[in-house]
Amino acid sequence: MTHILGIDELSLDQIETILDRAQMYADQLKDGSYDGTCLKGKIILNLFFENSTRTLTSFEMAAKRLGADVINWNAHTSSLAKGESFMDTIDTLNAYHPDAVVLRHSEYGAPVYVAKRMNCPVINGGDSWREHPTQALLDALTIRQNFGNISGLKVAIIGDISHSRVASSNMQLLTKMGASVTIIAPPELMPEKLPAEGIEKTNNLGEGIKGANVVMTIRPQKERMDKVLIDDFHYFKDYGLTHHKLEDAASNAIVMDPGPFLRNLQISDDLADDHEKFIYHKQVANGVPTRMAALDIAING
Numbered sequence: 001m002t003h004i005l006g007i008d009e010l011s012l013d014q015i016e017t018i019l020d021r022a023q024m025y026a027d028q029l030k031d032g033s034y035d036g037t038c039l040k041g042k043i044i045l046n047l048f049f050e051n052s053t054r055t056l057t058s059f060e061m062a063a064k065r066l067g068a069d070v071i072n073w074n075a076h077t078s079s080l081a082k083g084e085s086f087m088d089t090i091d092t093l094n095a096y097h098p099d100a101v102v103l104r105h106s107e108y109g110a111p112v113y114v115a116k117r118m119n120c121p122v123i124n125g126g127d128s129w130r131e132h133p134t135q136a137l138l139d140a141l142t143i144r145q146n147f148g149n150i151s152g153l154k155v156a157i158i159g160d161i162s163h164s165r166v167a168s169s170n171m172q173l174l175t176k177m178g179a180s181v182t183i184i185a186p187p188e189l190m191p192e193k194l195p196a197e198g199i200e201k202t203n204n205l206g207e208g209i210k211g212a213n214v215v216m217t218i219r220p221q222k223e224r225m226d227k228v229l230i231d232d233f234h235y236f237k238d239y240g241l242t243h244h245k246l247e248d249a250a251s252n253a254i255v256m257d258p259g260p261f262l263r264n265l266q267i268s269d270d271l272a273d274d275h276e277k278f279i280y281h282k283q284v285a286n287g288v289p290t291r292m293a294a295l296d297i298a299i300n301g
C-alpha cells in the first residue's frame with residue numbers, strides 16, 4: 001500500500017518512476033494500447049471536500065481508463081450536514097473497504113490524517129496551501145515532454161505563492177529535479193518560509209522572468225485570504241503576464257498554469273489564446289496519464 005501525500009516525502013527515484021509510468025500511459029492513451037483491466041474489480045473513492053474541475057474529472061477518467069469503478073462522494077449531500085464529524089465520516093467510509101481514496105480538503109495535512117485512519121492507499125488531491133502532488137507531477141511531465149529534461153531549466157513562478165499548494169509542490173519537485181526556481185509575487189503574497197532550499201525570490205516580474213524557460217502563473221487564491229490583499233487593476237499591471245512582458249523570458253519559453261486561470265488578471269486574453277506559448281491544454285490532458293500512474297502505483301505498486 002503506497003500513499004501519495006506530498007512531493008515532500010517522494011524521493012527523486014520515486015518521482016522518476018511515476019513520471020516514466022505517466023509517460024507510458026500518455027503514449028498508450030494516444031495509440032489506444034493501454035491495459036484497461038489493470039484496476040478491474042477495484043473501487044476508487046473520490047472524497048472532495050472542496051470544489052474541483054480538473055483534479056476530480058481526471059482522477060475519475062484515469063480510474064475508469066484502468067478498469068476501476070469510481071464513487072464520487074459528495075460533501076454537500078453527505079451527512080456532514082447533519083453534524084457528523086470529519087473523523088466519523090472517514091471511519092464510516094473506511095468500513096466499506098475502498099481500494100483507494102483520493103482526498104481534497106481545505107485543512108492543512110488532512111490527507112496525512114486520513115491516511116493514518118484508512119486501510120487503503122490515500123492520494124492527496126490537494127490540501128490547503130500545503131501540497132498538490134499530482135498537479136506538480138503532471139506539470140513536470142509536461143515540462144519533460146517539451147524540453148526532454150527538467151534539470152538545468154530556469155522556472156519562474158508568478159503570483160499568489162503564499163496561498164498556493166501548486167506553487168508549494170512545484171517548488172519542491174522542480175528543485176529536486178535540478179531546475180532553478182524563481183518566485184515572483186507582490187510583497188503581500190510572498191511567503192517568508194519556503195518549502196525547498198535554493199529558491200530565488202523577487203517582487204519584480206521583469207527581473208524574475210529574465211531568461212526563464214518555463215513561466216508558471218498562479219492565480220490569486222482569494223478563497224484562502226482572510227482579507228482583501230490585492231487590487232485587481234494593479235495586480236494585472238504589475239504581475240499579469242502579457243506577450244510584451246514575456247519578451248524578457250528565453251525565446252523558447254513556455255507558459256503554464258494549473259488552472260483555473262483568470263483572464264486579464266493573471267494572463268492577458270491574447271496570451272491565454274496563444275496555444276503555442278500557453279500550453280495549459282497539454283497540462284490538462286496530462287492529468288489523466290499522470291493520475292493513471294498514481295493510481296496504478298498506489299494500488300499495484
Ligand code: CP
Nearest residue numbers: 052053054055258259
Ligand atoms: N488545478 C486544479 O487543481 O484544478 P481543480 O481545482 O479544478 O481541480
